Amino acid sequence: MMQTQVEEHLWSVFPMDDGLFSDYYTEESSYEFCGHVLKITQIFSADLGVAAPVWDAGLALCQYFEEQKTSFCGKKVIELGAGTGIVGILAVLLGGDVTITDLPCALKQIKNNISANVPSSCAHRSQVCALSWGRDHGRFPTDYDFVLGTDIVYLPETYSSLVQTLQHLAAHRATIYLASKMRREHETLLFYEEILPRHFQCQLLCRNEEQNINLYKVTKKVLENRD
Incomplete structure (x- = not known):
């Protein structure tokens, strides 16, 4: 995600009077998966903004991996907009070779959580690497087995x-898992339902009605044989 866009829209997404990011403080939480x-x-x-918390969509994807008894052994994985890094960290513990990415401001938090887990x-x-969507994804390879993202679909401008970044990272064989809170205002x-299906096949795997979270499996479109 482009850093300038996040800075411009952060407080419109999470208004300043919510008090969520107005003061600096840390919070430690424990989660058990797999x-x-x-x-x-x-x-x-305020510096970390939306990258600071563990979002429910991230927990939903971790829960899915637990339910499916997922193994990433021998697989090449990349996580986008990782925030705390919880999903990517679980993928490492499940055997994957994992690149965990976000904007530069979030990398220290991710590294600390990797060290702790x-x-x-x-x-x-x-x-852990910085990655700004649409700008520097060309520095990354195109042969990932899995691309992961949770609650990264919330700014239409991005x-x-x-x-573009998904197309690059999943150019070959990658399966993309995206979990999102389905916010109407965003x-x-x-x-x-409209933008992503122009470029990929999208399958809704499951929905949590109570939390309004959808989990999608996204794969490269198969070209039809027109002979």
């Missing part, structure tokens, strides 16, 4: 850039 207890530190501040024996299977449904 037999692993994840201790995640969240750094709430990933044993030294498998730390080599994780790396949707085109996000699609046209999230439009992204999944």
Whole structure:
């Protein structure tokens, strides 16, 4: 996601009088998925903004991996807009070689959470990198097995850039998992039902009505044989 766009729209997405990011403080929370207890530190501040919390959509994707008994052993994985890094960290613990990305302001938080949760024996299977959608995705390879993203569809101004980045990262064989709170005011449904299907096949895997969260499996379109 482009940093300038986040800065311009952060307080319109989460109004300043909500008080969510107005003061600097940290919060530690524990979550258990797939037999692993994840201790995640969240750094709430105006600098981190929406990258600070563990969002419900991220927990929903972790829960899906648990229910499906997912293994990423031998798989190449990248997470977009990672925030705290909880999803990417779980993917590392499930055997993946994982690149966890976000804007530069969030990287320290991610690295700290990796250090707290990933044993030294498998730390080599994780790396943290800055990635601005639509701008520098060309620095990353195109042969990922999985692309992960949770609650990254909330600014219509970034949707085109996000699609460009997904097209690059999933150019070959990647399966994309996206979990989102379906916020009407952010046209999230439009992204999944109109914008993304122009470029990918999109399958709704499950929906949490209570939390208004959808989980999608997204894959490259198969070209039809017109012989």
